[in-house]
Amino acid sequence: MSTDDTQQTTQRRRTICPSCERPTTVCLCALIPPSPLTTTNTEIIILQHPHEQRHPLATVPVLNKCVTNCQVLTGRRLRRGKSDLLDELYNDAVEQKPCKSVHAAFLFPGTDLNPSMEINQWKSSFGDTDVNKFVLIAFDGTWKHAKEMVSASFPFVSKFATQVCLTYDVNVDGGNIFSNQLTLRKEPFGGCMSTMEAVARCLRFLEPNGVEIESRLVEVLRMMVKFQASFTKPINPRPKLSKKGKDRDKNINSRK
Template identity: 75%
Template sequence: MMSDFMHDDNQFNHPNARRRICNVCERPATVCLCDSIPAEPFSTSTQIIILQHPHERRHPLATVPVLNKCLRSCQTLIGRRLRRGGSALLDSLHDAATEENPKQCLHVAFLFPGTDLTPSMEINQWKSSFGDDDSNKFVLIAFDGTWKHAKEMVCSSFPFLSKFATQVCLNYDVNVDGGTIYNSELILRKEPFGGCMSTMEAVARCLRVLEPNGVDIESKLISVLRTMVSFQASFLKPLKPRPKLLKTRKDDEKKIS
């Protein structure tokens, strides 16, 4: 797909000129994703709602804007918590669940690792708890932000979400350090523990489970993400260890030898 760039004719002559931005993918020309993003967004029976922290809106590594261009049934809300008035769909689900005889026709899950106080169900297990007739009736809610922000967003949204949504998770391991872009091709930023991933990858993994053609959708989304990460990796330099950490590492090596 060809991309159309917004630029100033004198951009190369002006030292403070802004970078050319693609009108289609809305990314800088040097990392344009138009050749990877589908010409027509993928249709899914699963409805996806993403609560994006305000600080993430302009982050250069944010994957949500790209995800929105890849999926037709994907809505992004900007804020720090979910509550009544933020989404007509979520309001209707909340109201239906609080009625005396609730008739909820959609199965709703919000994606976040569980704790002792708020345990989560692995998404495959959650999906398997419904019959085949319910296979096209899912709503997936995800939170986009740093790990700290995401936890705050989930906690503040829990009183509202707990009325009608189930907390689900993908496989993760809190005892294993998270990866970085230098040891995994799909990681854009340092993750807090093993199994954590970008919002786009997490949604792709969930759709693999929830959608009838989920394997194909996941593969296509991951392909776009892989291109995005490869662009970013080409502009990054491996971090040098801080002096204190380097000294500690050398001392440990001497002890072992």
């Protein structure tokens, strides 16, 4: 490659903001809190699929800059050795040690065989007398990858964590029930949302100032969606092509 070609390639590369680590054209520094929002009651642990690390619309890096007590693990399943905190919860559960008033939950819609509890009901079940310390586990990936990650992690996390969900509707295609302005990618059914939004909605119930934290996180996410929309070109539907077999049969019938 010639020197001129190298210079042109360098010029075409997007300049990255050193603070938010996003292209400067979609910089979020003006909205990301100067100091991360404090989650006093909640430890957040996110298992991120390896493919999500390279995805330009991943929300976990932004979430990690917005809140405290957020640990991001990379992998396809949770198991012993991934997190000291989860290992401690697992060991206590296996050894049937008395509850330390630390309650863990992993966020994913349930099934008939493995039902989930709505996050607000789960939190309310402990009452006001408990020392409410929560561990919230989330899985970051496409819907297919997330299902695989939950299934692979289930033998481990089910020992000490309750499966919880946000309100959703599997009969509604795409979008989510909270806001139709926060969708970054096509979702398989109503109620699905980005990892950042899902964590924000959970913190609304788990934190004393959860409403404020949720609002701040959603504001950042809304700007991400706005930036994405400004750079997305409208997609024209592809023309429907007839199958060769049907065309052949039509031609044969027309000659009869």
